[in-house]
Structures are given as structure tokens and as C-alpha cells.
Amino acid sequence: MRNRMILLLCLVLATALVVTPIASAAKLRIVSSISGGKDPEEVELFAKEVSEHIGMEVEWIRPSGDDWLQTALRAGERFDLIYLNTPFMDVLVAEGALMPLTDFIKNSPILSDPDVIPPEEWEMLRYPDGEIYSVFNKYEGGTMPVIRADWLEKLGLDIPETLDDFYNVLKAFKEQDPDGNGIDDTYGLTTAGLYDIQPFMGAFGVKQRYVIDEQGRRTIPYASDAAIPGYEWLNKLYEEGILDPNFVTNSTADMRNLFLSDRVGMNTYWDMWVGLYNSTRLNEDPNTEFRAMGIAGPVGPNGERILRRGDPSIWAIPINAQNPEGAKKFLEFWHTEAGIRMGSLGVKGHDYIEHPDGTLELTEIGKLHNMDHGVPRWYNKNVVNPFGSLPGVKEAEEIINQYATLEISTADWPRAEPIVNEYAFKAITGQMPAAEAVREMRKLLLEQGLIDY
Amino acid sequence: MGKLRFRKYGQLYLMAVPTIIYFLVFSVYPIIQGLYTSTQKPRLLGGGVYVGLANYREVLKDRTFWQALNNTLILSGGMIALGVVIPFIVAIALHELPFPPLRKLTQTVIYTPHLFSWVVVAGIWIQVLSPDRGLVNELVKLFGGKPIHFLADTRWIRPMIILLNSWKSTGYNAVIYYAALSSLDPQIYEAATVDGATRWQKITKLTIPLLMPTVGVVFMLSAVGALRIFDQVFVLRNVATTRTINVLMTYVYDLGMVQFRLGHATAASFLVAAVGILTIGFLRRSMRVDQTDMA
Numbered sequence: 001m002r003n004r005m006i007l008l009l010c011l012v013l014a015t016a017l018v019v020t021p022i023a024s025a026a027k028l029r030i031v032s033s034i035s036g037g038k039d040p041e042e043v044e045l046f047a048k049e050v051s052e053h054i055g056m057e058v059e060w061i062r063p064s065g066d067d068w069l070q071t072a073l074r075a076g077e078r079f080d081l082i083y084l085n086t087p088f089m090d091v092l093v094a095e096g097a098l099m100p101l102t103d104f105i106k107n108s109p110i111l112s113d114p115d116v117i118p119p120e121e122w123e124m125l126r127y128p129d130g131e132i133y134s135v136f137n138k139y140e141g142g143t144m145p146v147i148r149a150d151w152l153e154k155l156g157l158d159i160p161e162t163l164d165d166f167y168n169v170l171k172a173f174k175e176q177d178p179d180g181n182g183i184d185d186t187y188g189l190t191t192a193g194l195y196d197i198q199p200f201m202g203a204f205g206v207k208q209r210y211v212i213d214e215q216g217r218r219t220i221p222y223a224s225d226a227a228i229p230g231y232e233w234l235n236k237l238y239e240e241g242i243l244d245p246n247f248v249t250n251s252t253a254d255m256r257n258l259f260l261s262d263r264v265g266m267n268t269y270w271d272m273w274v275g276l277y278n279s280t281r282l283n284e285d286p287n288t289e290f291r292a293m294g295i296a297g298p299v300g301p302n303g304e305r306i307l308r309r310g311d312p313s314i315w316a317i318p319i320n321a322q323n324p325e326g327a328k329k330f331l332e333f334w335h336t337e338a339g340i341r342m343g344s345l346g347v348k349g350h351d352y353i354e355h356p357d358g359t360l361e362l363t364e365i366g367k368l369h370n371m372d373h374g375v376p377r378w379y380n381k382n383v384v385n386p387f388g389s390l391p392g393v394k395e396a397e398e399i400i401n402q403y404a405t406l407e408i409s410t411a412d413w414p415r416a417e418p419i420v421n422e423y424a425f426k427a428i429t430g431q432m433p434a435a436e437a438v439r440e441m442r443k444l445l446l447e448q449g450l451i452d453y
Numbered sequence: 454m455g456k457l458r459f460r461k462y463g464q465l466y467l468m469a470v471p472t473i474i475y476f477l478v479f480s481v482y483p484i485i486q487g488l489y490t491s492t493q494k495p496r497l498l499g500g501g502v503y504v505g506l507a508n509y510r511e512v513l514k515d516r517t518f519w520q521a522l523n524n525t526l527i528l529s530g531g532m533i534a535l536g537v538v539i540p541f542i543v544a545i546a547l548h549e550l551p552f553p554p555l556r557k558l559t560q561t562v563i564y565t566p567h568l569f570s571w572v573v574v575a576g577i578w579i580q581v582l583s584p585d586r587g588l589v590n591e592l593v594k595l596f597g598g599k600p601i602h603f604l605a606d607t608r609w610i611r612p613m614i615i616l617l618n619s620w621k622s623t624g625y626n627a628v629i630y631y632a633a634l635s636s637l638d639p640q641i642y643e644a645a646t647v648d649g650a651t652r653w654q655k656i657t658k659l660t661i662p663l664l665m666p667t668v669g670v671v672f673m674l675s676a677v678g679a680l681r682i683f684d685q686v687f688v689l690r691n692v693a694t695t696r697t698i699n700v701l702m703t704y705v706y707d708l709g710m711v712q713f714r715l716g717h718a719t720a721a722s723f724l725v726a727a728v729g730i731l732t733i734g735f736l737r738r739s740m741r742v743d744q745t746d747m748a
């Protein structure tokens with residue numbers, strides 16, 4: 001009897017030992033501070049629907065930012081899939097902390113399909129060792145000047161092309177009461193800090209962040225003499241009250257609010273936001289005259305324009321993931337129609353409803369969430385937005401595709417950035433002549449070994 | 454002898470055990486772990502490579518560290534000076550107020566900013582100091598001046614942080630002074646009145662000297678707090694002013710959380726702790742706070 005009891009106990013223990021890892025392996029732990037539900041309740045609904053699609057239990061963790069992920073990883077937490085920006089990915093790749101996905105992508109019928117993700121796009125994610133360690137979350141757009149097209153029409157102005165055109169339009173926005181309230185309360189241009197003056201600096205052939213020449217020597221064009229007239233032009237706007245004086249302390253939310261509340265005629269922001277601006281105002285008032293439009297930056301003397309393409313936002317699998325196969329299954333799902341529908345529209349029955357005839361309708365919550373649950377736009381050409389794209393986005397996207405390029409960051413950029421920003425700001429606000437500011441900026445960057453020439 | 458002592462005090466030692474365990478777990482262990490990390494090049498997913506004192510050497514060679522130390526000393530100096538003097542004047546003024554209800558109301562109003570988080574304080578003052586419709590700049594314009602971007606101009610940002618810190622902490626420090634004032638023996642003042650002392654003489658010859666031990670305490674408290682400033686700089690810094698107001702604690706944060714260099718960040722935080730201990734030790738010795746307290 002006693003022996004039987006011992007045998008039974010051993011069997012139970014053995015079963016538990018075998019079953020527990022299987023059960024835990026079937027669970028997929030995903031961390032994303034961007035994609036997924038918008039609030040704790042929706043995060044749960046989101047995880048539930050993803051579980052149903054990929055056939056395994058999903059725990060979806062939505063922290064407030066990257067700090068949380070970094071702390072959790074250092075504390076020994078294990079995740080199967082993490083959402084990253086490229087600087088964070090660079091660190092993890094350098095430490096050998098991410099699983100190479102090159103073969104998986106090559107062999108995946110979904111991810112290797114050129115209609116799902118254009119082959120050339122993968123090169124953005126390839127490291128010098130030839131490996132790809134991540135998969136795109138969404139199609140990234142770029143930043144560009146977004147202008148009040150209705151104000152242009154009202155004041156009888158054309159879309160600006162040259163720097164002089166831009167100056168005249170922005171000055172008119174400041175001085176000619178474009179909102180018609182009879183009060184001198186408008187500005188021509190606003191930004192959030194020096195994010196993003198690239199369209200204007202681009203007219204002088206100057207690119208933000210690093211440029212690396214063929215010999216591998218690094219420089220920062222914003223610290224070169226070519227940038228001086230760019231700062232002087234912006235300083236002119238500042239001195240004449242055309243540039244919002246709060247541009248340095250503005251958050252991106254402040255900047256958006258100024259644009260949406262008729263206080264400013266132009267800001268520099270994501271192409272996607274052209275549509276979000278328009279839909280926000282249309283939702284408030286279907287008869288609004290408000291019309292945001294994305295335009296190319298001023299053309300340079302050699303006909304060039306430079307806009308900024310956004311760094312890719314990506315998914316990666318840590319090497320200590322317990323369910324890497326589940327993570328790969330999710331990555332494929334995320335780029336299918338069902339996955340894209342979740343990443344854009346959200347949760348079925350919560351953000352949208354599907355009628356018996358197959359047509360979709362956004363709920364009030366879905367309207368508030370603006371068809372963005374991490375994937376407002378996608379690469380997959382086979383998937384059409386059932387509601388069409390937001391007004392103005394398609395045209396803005398074409399401009400971005402034509403002129404926007406990725407910026408080059410190095411590990412030194414976080415140290416170089418405060419120096420560049422401080423002196424650029426001093427030049428723009430007239431605390432220092434632009435030539436002197438550039439000289440000081442360059443001197444400091446050279447002294448600290450942050451540029452080579 | 455030892456056994457006898459243990460028998461006599463055993464229960465007391467036993468009662469101290471939870472506290473000792475608490476300190477071992479939450480203070481001693483993290484410090485040892487931190488020292489270990491500061492000698493490593495840690496990996497995000499655990500483990501690391503031993504690098505000896507290289508992290509310390511690199512931090513000490515980093516100009517940004519010295520700039521942060523310089524900023525910390527300048528901001529701390531200003532904060533300590535205002536944090537000691539202004540509440541002192543406020544407390545004496547409060548004490549001299551003849552109507553208790555007015556005294557209480559003033560005390561409450563002055564103390565209220567201390568209850569706000571720095572996020573709220575920054576929100577309020579960004580609005581008040583804004584060059585676009587901000588109260589202060591509207592006044593500047595009224596008198597024919599040109600708007601000043603107080604929080605984005607490197608010439609203004611340090612004084613602004615010191616003043617805002619003073620605005621927030623005056624009420625708290627004034628309460629400490631006021632408590633000390635209230636505990637002064639009234640008979641001394643009565644004797645001074647009999648001797649014909651004026652109100653001003655009572656303040657300068659009695660109140661101020663009698664409050665000096667409390668001044669020492671407030672000075673020490675302000676000094677300890679000033680070396681650890683983080684919140685106010687974190688919420689008020691922007692692209693234009695980062696280098697002018699970055700302090701040691703934000704330097705450590707940037708190293709660890711923005712640049713992912715945890716080994717360097719830990720080494721830097723031990724250097725910051727060393728600066729703090731040395732400074733406080735020097736101040737204690739030169740001010741003889743312990744002795745004055747006992748006196």
C-alpha cells in the first residue's frame with residue numbers, strides 16, 4: 001500500500017513536471033508601450049482576441065514607456081516578444097540579446113511576400129553581421145510641414161515652394177488675421193523644440209544628426225557652416241514674432257493643440273497627423289473649414305528637399321524567450337489582414353462592429369481611438385483600409401516617399417544632441433550670432449570626440 | 454560576562470533583529486550589489502563583464518560629469534542660501550503678526566506649494582512665465598519690455614530654478630523656524646521689555662541668536678536635499694537648457710536609462726554619494742551642528 005502511494009505520488013510529480021513547462025510554453029508574453037489596447041480594459045480584450053487568432057494564451061503587457069521594459073529585463077523578467085525603437089534595439093543586438101530572425105523571415109510565406117513587406121525595406125533592419133533581428137510593427141511615415149490649406153485659400157496665397165515663399169506665407173499667417181477673429185493672436189509656425197526644423201535646414205542641404213563619409217569619418221551637418229543661413233532664417237522668423245516663442249518648451253501635444261485651435265498656421269509633424277488633424281476637427285464640426293495639408297519643405301538652390309523618415313518601430317524576440325515559436329506565429333499574424341485589422345481598428349465588438357453583410361462600423365470608442373492601435377498604416381498591399389485613409393494622408397505620404405530619408409544615429413548621438421540643440425537654439429533665438437553658435441557647437445563636439453571633422 | 458550580558462539584554466537584541474534584517478536587505482545588500490555592478494559592464498538580460506575601475510575612470514574623464522557637478526554646486530548654493538534665509542524672515546514676520554487668524558491663513562498659503570509635486574509646479578510656472586500670454590511677460594510688455602523666455606534662456610534658467618525651489622520650500626522651512634520660535638521662553642522677552650528693549654532690538658538681540666541652532670538644522674536639511682535635486686531639473690529642462698541645468702542626479706539617470714550604460718551610471722552614483730558625504734561631513738564639522746543641537 002505504501003509503495004503504491006509512493007508510486008502514485010511520483011507519477012503526479014512527473015506529470016506536473018512535464019505538463020507545467022508545456023502549459024507555460026503555450027503562453028505568449030508580449031510587451032509593447034505603443035501597440036495594443038488603449039486602456040487596461042481594452043488591453044485585456046486585445047489579448048483575448050489575439051489569443052483566439054493565434055490559438056494560444058496571450059499576456060499583453062502595456063507599460064508606459066521604455067524605462068519599464070529596461071528595468072524589467074534587467075530584473076530578470078522573461079518576455080517572448082518586445083516592441084522596441086531602433087536605439088534600444090542597437091543596444092540589445094550589440095549585447096547579443098536578440099534572436100536572429102533572418103532565416104525565419106526568409107522562410108515565412110507571409111513575411112517574405114514582397115506585397116506584404118517590400119524586400120528593400122528589410123535592409124533598414126539588417127546589421128553589419130548580415131542578420132536581421134526584428135520585424136516591422138508598421139509602415140513608418142515621416143515628418144513634414146503641415147499647413148492650414150484653408151488659411152492659404154482665405155488669404156489668396158499659393159502653396160509655398162521656396163524659402164521666400166515660406167517666409168511670406170508664414171508672415172501672412174501671423175499678420176493677416178487668418179482665423180478672422182479680429183485679434184492678433186496667430187503665429188506662422190510652431191515646433192516642439194528643434195523637432196523638427198529639418199524641412200527648413202534641408203533647403204540649405206543640411207541633414208539632421210550624423211553624416212558618415214566613405215572613410216568612415218563622422219560629422220554633424222547642423223554644426224557646419226552650411227547650417228548658418230538656416231539658423232539665420234529661423235532667427236528672422238523668431239525676431240519678427242512669426243515663430244511661436246514657446247517652440248522650445250512645447251511638447252508635441254502643445255504643438256498639436258496650437259494647430260488644432262487656430263493659433264498657428266504651420267507645424268512640422270508626421271504625415272499621418274495630416275489625417276488625424278482633419279478627422280479631429282471634422283468629428284467636432286462636420287461643417288468645419290479647417291483643412292490641414294502636408295507639403296514638401298522649401299526647395300534648396302540645387303533643387304533638393306530633405307525631409308525626415310521615421311526610425312522603424314519593431315518587434316524582437318529576446319534570446320531568453322520561453323515561447324519563441326509562439327512569438328514567430330504572432331509576427332506573421334500581425335502582418336495578415338486580421339492582424340492589421342487589430343493593429344488599426346482595434347478589438348472587434350469594442351472598437352468596431354461587423355454587420356451581417358460584412359460591412360464594418362466604428363463604435364464611439366473606435367472613433368475616439370482614430371483607427372490606431374499601433375498600426376495606423378501598414379506595408380501589406382493586399383489589405384485595404386475598410387474606411388479609406390484619413391483625409392490628406394495619401395498625398396502627404398507621397399511627398400514623404402519622394403523626399404524623406406532616414407537619419408543616421410550613432411551611439412554618440414545622445415551625448416552630441418544636447419550640444420547641438422543648445423547652440424542651435426541660441427542661434428535661432430538670437431542669444432548668439434549664428435556663425436558664433438555654429439563655431440562653438442563644432443568646437444565642443446570636436447573637443448569631446450563626438451565628430452571627426 | 455558575555456553570557457551574562459546576553460541574558461540581561463537578550464530580549465532587546467532580539468527586538469532589534471527585524472530592523473537589522475530590514476537594513477541588511479534594503480540598504481546593505483543594494484549597496485554591495487551596486488558596488489559590484491559599478492565594476493561590471495552589465496548586459497540587459499543579465500550577467501556582465503568585469504571591468505574593474507574602468508567605469509569610474511570613464512565617468513571621471515567625462516566632461517558632462519564635471520559640468521553636472523558644477524551645475525549642482527551652483528544650483529545647490531542658490532537653493533541653500535534662499536532656503537535658509539527667506540523662510541527665516543518669513544517665520545519671524547509670521548511670529549510678529551498680531552492677529553492669530555491672519556497668521557494661520559498666511560502660514561497655510563505659504564505652506565501650500567510644498568504639497569504640490571514638481572510636475573504641478575512646473576505646469577503652473579510654465580504658464581505664468583510663458584512668453585505667449587504668460588502673466589509675467591504680459592507685465593514686461595506693459596512696461597515696454599520685450600518678452601523673455603525665462604525657462605528656455607540659459608541666462609535665466611538657473612535663477613528661475615532656484616527661485617521656484619525657494620517658492621516651493623519656503624513654507625516647509627518656515628514651519629520649522631516657527632516651531633522653534635514658539636518654543637522660546639517668553640520670560641526672556643518679558644525681561645527684555647522691562648529693560649526697555651524695542652521690538653527691533655528683541656528680534657536682532659534675542660530671536661536671531663536663539664534661532665541659530667535651528668538655522669544650522671535647516672541649513673543641513675537644505676544641503677542634503679539640494680545635492681539630491683532631480684525632479685525640478687527633470688521637469689523643467691528642455692533642449693535649450695539641458696546642459697546648463699543638468700545636475701548629478703539627472704546625469705546618472707541619463708547614463709542609465711537613456712544611454713543604457715548601467716555600469717557607468719552606478720559608478721557615477723557612487724561618486725555622487727561620495728561628493729554628498731564629503732560635503733555634508735565638511736559642513737557638519739565646520740558648523741558643529743551636533744554640538745549646537747546638544748547645547
